[in-house]
Amino acid sequence: MLAHLASASAKAAPEHVDPGWRPAWNAVLPEVLALLADPDPVIRRQVAYLVGVAGGVTEQRLAALLGALDGEQDEVTRLDLVLSIGRVSGAAPNADVADRLEALLDAVQPQxxxxxxxxxxxxxxGPRAPWLELVLAAVRDPSVELWRGSAWIGTGVRGVHLWTGMLFPGAAPDYALGLLADHPDPEQRVGALAQAARVLSDWHSPTTALLPALVERLADPDTEVRYHRGSLPASRLAQAR
Incomplete structure (x- = not known):
C-alpha cells in the first residue's frame, strides 16, 4: 500500500497531494533506504521497488540503490535494484548511471x-537493434523464472514475454518470431503464441511473416499449446493464406 501511495504522490500534480506528504516522506526516506540492507531479501526487493516508484531526492535514492546493488548477492533482488535504478535515473538522466547500466549488458546472468x-x-x-538477440536469449532462458520473485514484475514466462514485448511496440514481427522458434518448454511456446496474438491484434502486416511458425503449432505435442494456437484470430490467418 505504501508503494502505491508513494507512487501516486510522485506522479500527481502538487495541488492534488496533501502538503504534508512530501516533507513527511523525505523525512523518513533515510530510514526506508536503510532497509535496502535488511537481512530478508524479500524485504530488500519490496524496498527497492518502493524507492524506485516513490518520489524524493533523486541523488539520494540513486546513491542508495547503486550502493545496494554493489553489495547485493541475491539474484532476484539485483533485478529489482536495476529496474529501480532505471526508473529513478530516467527522471533525471545521468551519464554515469547509464554507463553502469550498459556495463550490465555484458553480465553473466541473462536476467x-x-x-x-x-x-x-x-x-x-527504445532498444537498439543489437538488444533483440540479447532480449530473446534472456526471455527464453530457464532463469526467466527468477522474475516470479520480483517485486517489480512478479510473473513467470508468459508475463515476462509480454512485459518485454512492450519494448517492441511496432508492427515488426522480429521479437514474436524469435519467441516462436522451437523451445522444449511448453510454457515458452504458449508465451510465444500470446505475444503473436498481441501483435496480430494490433497489426495486419506481420501476419504473413508469422504464419509458418503459427501453422507448426497446430501439431504441437502439448494440448495447451494447441489450444492457444487455436485461439488466435482466424480471420487474420485466413487472409494470409
Whole structure:
C-alpha cells in the first residue's frame, strides 16, 4: 500500500497531494533506504521497488540503490535494484548511471542483462537493434523464472514475454518470431503464441511473416499449446493464406 501511495504522490500534480506528504516522506526516506540492507531479501526487493516508484531526492535514492546493488548477492533482488535504478535515473538522466547500466549488458546472468535493457529504455527512445538477440536469449532462458520473485514484475514466462514485448511496440514481427522458434518448454511456446496474438491484434502486416511458425503449432505435442494456437484470430490467418 505504501508503494502505491508513494507512487501516486510522485506522479500527481502538487495541488492534488496533501502538503504534508512530501516533507513527511523525505523525512523518513533515510530510514526506508536503510532497509535496502535488511537481512530478508524479500524485504530488500519490496524496498527497492518502493524507492524506485516513490518520489524524493533523486541523488539520494540513486546513491542508495547503486550502493545496494554493489553489495547485493541475491539474484532476484539485483533485478529489482536495476529496474529501480532505471526508473529513478530516467527522471533525471545521468551519464554515469547509464554507463553502469550498459556495463550490465555484458553480465553473466541473462536476467540481469534483461533488467539492464529495461532500465535503459526508461530514458532511451527504445532498444537498439543489437538488444533483440540479447532480449530473446534472456526471455527464453530457464532463469526467466527468477522474475516470479520480483517485486517489480512478479510473473513467470508468459508475463515476462509480454512485459518485454512492450519494448517492441511496432508492427515488426522480429521479437514474436524469435519467441516462436522451437523451445522444449511448453510454457515458452504458449508465451510465444500470446505475444503473436498481441501483435496480430494490433497489426495486419506481420501476419504473413508469422504464419509458418503459427501453422507448426497446430501439431504441437502439448494440448495447451494447441489450444492457444487455436485461439488466435482466424480471420487474420485466413487472409494470409
Amino acid at each position: 540481469l542483462r534483461l533488467a539492464a535493457v529495461h532500465a535503459l529504455t526508461v530514458s532511451d527512445a
